[in-house]
Amino acid sequence: GAVVSQHPSWVICKSGTSVKIECRSLDFQATTMFWYRQFPKQSLMLMATSNEGSKATYEQGVEKDKFLINHASLTLSTLTVTSAHPEDSSFYICSASRLAGDEADTQYFGPGTRLTVL
Amino acid sequence: AQSVTQLDSHVSVSEGTPVLLRCNYSSSYSPSLFWYVQHPNKGLQLLLKYTSAATLVKGINGFEAEFKKSETSFHLTKPSAHMSDAAEYFCVVTEAAGNKLTFGGGTRVLVKP
Numbered sequence: 001g002a003v004v005s006q007h008p009s010w011v012i013c014k015s016g017t018s019v020k021i022e023c024r025s026l027d028f029q030a031t032t033m034f035w036y037r038q039f040p041k042q043s044l045m046l047m048a049t050s051n052e053g054s055k056a057t058y059e060q061g062v063e064k065d066k067f068l069i070n071h072a073s074l075t076l077s078t079l080t081v082t083s084a085h086p087e088d089s090s091f092y093i094c095s096a097s098r099l100a101g102d103e104a105d106t107q108y109f110g111p112g113t114r115l116t117v118l
Numbered sequence: 119a120q121s122v123t124q125l126d127s128h129v130s131v132s133e134g135t136p137v138l139l140r141c142n143y144s145s146s147y148s149p150s151l152f153w154y155v156q157h158p159n160k161g162l163q164l165l166l167k168y169t170s171a172a173t174l175v176k177g178i179n180g181f182e183a184e185f186k187k188s189e190t191s192f193h194l195t196k197p198s199a200h201m202s203d204a205a206e207y208f209c210v211v212t213e214a215a216g217n218k219l220t221f222g223g224g225t226r227v228l229v230k231p
Contacts, residue, residue: 004161006161034218043208043221043222043224046219049218091159095162105150105212106152108164109154109163111160111161112160112161114159
């Protein structure tokens, strides 16, 4: 158990367009989902934390109007990169933690989405 | 505040020899500690987790880690490296459920035939 999927796995878009990335917990309910960004050969950088049914909490320096996060259900969170520009090109990874119990502090990661903005 | 230091950015081993990845942490509370592995262009896979039940934690794929509070360390080991172990490894700490993870800088493992 504890499988997280992301869709799409890769996307190429033109500058100025918006891109939506989906993150789903397939076999468990996730109270909290996290969105990370990873640059080549670097560690993961947390962008935001989202709880089902409430507004996401963004990390310092992350533009909430540019990176729209929606966590509409206990199994789905979406990240929309609005008006994408080449500097938004990156590897975006989501993670999810279980509803409760002794696994609540463990994050399970999706396979990532490679975004390339031309 | 919590922090994680992975002491080696790169580790190179020969296939069949032991692997040691070093991790030191600092935390104000009793932390949960994790090791994740990331293969190229993939997400992170959980190798193992420490939550105070036992100081020696066994994980998947033959990996294990030992929590040493006196040394604030959580080193990852494997007795015999396999080619498929070539990947990036992250040591991670969190202080409570739902809290943010703090990542180490990562250690890239190269396995030579």
